[in-house]
Amino acid sequence: MENSNNQTKENVTTILTPDELLKHWQGHRTLTRRVIELFPEKEFFTYKIGGMRTFAEMTMELIGIAAPGMKEIVIGNTEKLREDFDHGGKKSAILELWDKSTEEINSYWEQLETKDFSREMKLFGEYDGTVMSFILYFIDNEVHHRGQGYVYLRTLNIEPPFFWER
Numbered sequence: 692m693e694n695s696n697n698q699t700k701e702n703v704t705t706i707l708t709p710d711e712l713l714k715h716w717q718g719h720r721t722l723t724r725r726v727i728e729l730f731p732e733k734e735f736f737t738y739k740i741g742g743m744r745t746f747a748e749m750t751m752e753l754i755g756i757a758a759p760g761m762k763e764i765v766i767g768n769t770e771k772l773r774e775d776f777d778h779g780g781k782k783s784a785i786l787e788l789w790d791k792s793t794e795e796i797n798s799y800w801e802q803l804e805t806k807d808f809s810r811e812m813k814l815f816g817e818y819d820g821t822v823m824s825f826i827l828y829f830i831d832n833e834v835h836h837r838g839q840g841y842v843y844l845r846t847l848n849i850e851p852p853f854f855w856e857r
Contacts, residue, residue, distance in 0.1 A: 709808070713800050716830050718857030720793055723753070723833055725852045726840045727786060735782050738843055746843055747785060749836040751776055754788050757829050758795035760814055764807070764822050765799040772815040 707715070727735070727750055736747045743749075755774040763769060778784040808823040820828070841851040 709800070709803060709805060712826070713797070716796075716826070717793065719830055719833055719837070720757075720789075720796075722852060722854065722857045723750075723837045723840075724786065724789055726837055726844065727782065727789065729844055729849055729851065730782065730840075731847070731849075732782050734843070734847060735785075736780060738847065740843070740846060743839055746836075746840045747778075747782070748774070749839060750785055750789070751778075753833050753836060754785070754792050756832065758792040758799070760825055760829060761796050761799035763814060764812070764825065765802045769813075769816045772817075 727746070730738075730746055734746075736745055739745050752774045754776060755772060759770060759773070776785075776788055778788070803822075808821070808826075810822050811820070812822065812825075813819050814825050818825075841854075844851045
């Protein structure tokens with residue numbers, strides 16, 4: 692059988708395995724966690740510039756998308772997207788949520804099969820795409836918000852971690 696590039700299925704090269712993609716994503720999550728840790732407690736919840744949200748709000752968005760998105764991909768239960776979590780005004784509580792989210796991602800990832808990546812679906816009941824497009828979005832969105840966090844840290848005279856140290 693040939694695909695649109697006139698290659699037989701046996702000649703198609705895999706760029707990343709699912710395990711390599713998860714490792715790449717978790718490298719980003721580890722780096723984002725380090726950015727969260729660097730924020731002073733008060734500024735994490737209050738500091739914003741240029742009309743952007745606080746880094747706490749951005750972090751809660753990331754928590755609200757990644758593990759719940761993976762859960763929906765694997766389990767199929769559609770839930771409304773949540774971006775606000777009880778944290779009691781404590782960065783440590785958000786870090787706990789971050790770590791729990793990371794564990795959930797790993798758990799759901801183990802249940803994915805290679806064939807699932809091309810499956811089309813509607814995530815959170817409103818976004819159309821494939822499983823792969825959503826996973827790439829989860830990663831891209833995190834990198835985007837972490838970049839905003841870098842800007843915040845620099846304006847607070849805090850040196851962010853090197854982006855390549857994942």
